[in-house]
Amino acid sequence: MDKQNSKYRWVVFASVLFTYLIIVTQRTAPGLITEELMTEFKVTASTIGLLTSIQFMAYASLQIPIGILSDRFGPNLFLIVGTLLNGIGTLFYSVAPNEMVLLLARLLVGIGDATIWVNLVLILSQWFKVKEFVGLLGIAGMTGSFGFLMATVPFSNWIDIAGWREPFLIMGIVLCINALILYFVLVKKPKLTLIKEASVTKENKREKTLPMLRRIFSNRQAWATFLCHFGLVGTYIGFIGSWAVPFGMNVYGLSRSDASQLIMIGLFGAILGAPLTSWISNRLGSIKKPYIVVHVIVFFSWIVFLLFHGKPPYFMLFLLFFLIGYGNGASTLTFAIVRNSFNMKEVGVVSGFANTGGFISAILLPIFFGFILDQFQHTGSDIGYQYGFIIPIVFTILGLVGGFIIKEQRQEDKQQSLLS
Incomplete structure (x- = not known):
């Protein structure tokens, strides 16, 4: 099967995006029931912070290992x-009866979540040409933002009607069914593709892991992507x-x-940020310039909260959350940098390294x-x-530092296009 010219690639794209949509809803939905968990399980704010952070x-600790394994053995099984x-x-x-089960459950969700974005990037890299890749990343980022959107007012209203346990139960069932669908779409159907991937796996096994990691960890471009994601993604996801x-x-x-509706404004910003910033980047022929502008805007948005002693005027909150959300959506440019700057055999591990930055920030x-x-x-x-x-x-x-140390890779873009 010629992946990059096959019509079947759009079936793959749709199934992977739907998976990402559903998984993202469960990344932040627990934030809607913070007050309920503190009351029902009698836990402190610090415990809730730990529950979110675990x-x-x-997610963060597994990004690089997942990237290495996915580069070697292919992304399908891990997804x-x-x-x-x-x-x-x-x-x-x-169904958690106590906070220990809650922690275990969120740990499992984090482990599963760790496999999603890196393998989504790899699957898009395999099935689509470079000229399609940046635009599709924007659509993927927008899809993730729709997932966050579902976890605000719609999910909040569902919780108000049915309590908090039933919505999570149903979403868990949907995810398990979706894993079965992915097996048929990614593994069962394209058997010829699997044969080709097996040959690639044998080649990748010859490459030594430690030298590759040393090269990546000493690479300025890799650290630029790490810091960019640390500044934009972690602050947004960690807070909402x-x-x-x-x-x-x-x-x-x-x-x-009502608070969920306020947060929803940020999600509208994220929905717009992914495709619009990708389009601007393509029009300018530059990733660095628009990305720096985005980082500056987000930095000053957080400054406003401090200037107003943590309570800006209510009408201003809409603009602030919109801009911060826009920055999160624009963070898909991080993976455009990865795709344009590194060999295809390293895209998984570098994507994992960059993603680690965002989720270390979301942990802290x-x-x-x-x-x-x-x-x-006590006050x-x-x-x-x-x-x-x-x-x-x-x-x-x-994150702003990361934006400034990005090195444009125009010549490498051409070389990567030939490799694809």
């Missing part, structure tokens, strides 16, 4: 197993996945549904934020949020 910790683990973890979460809804409820006195932010809130809990005020916003400001400075 998922991202598993299928990851989807199944995500479904099983979500099922456990829905744990403290954004409580922030709206505690600081502005909003209901959970909820923990630090929860710790700061706990320190000011009975919202001053903890004011100091908490220092964290995303510092993180986005590192």
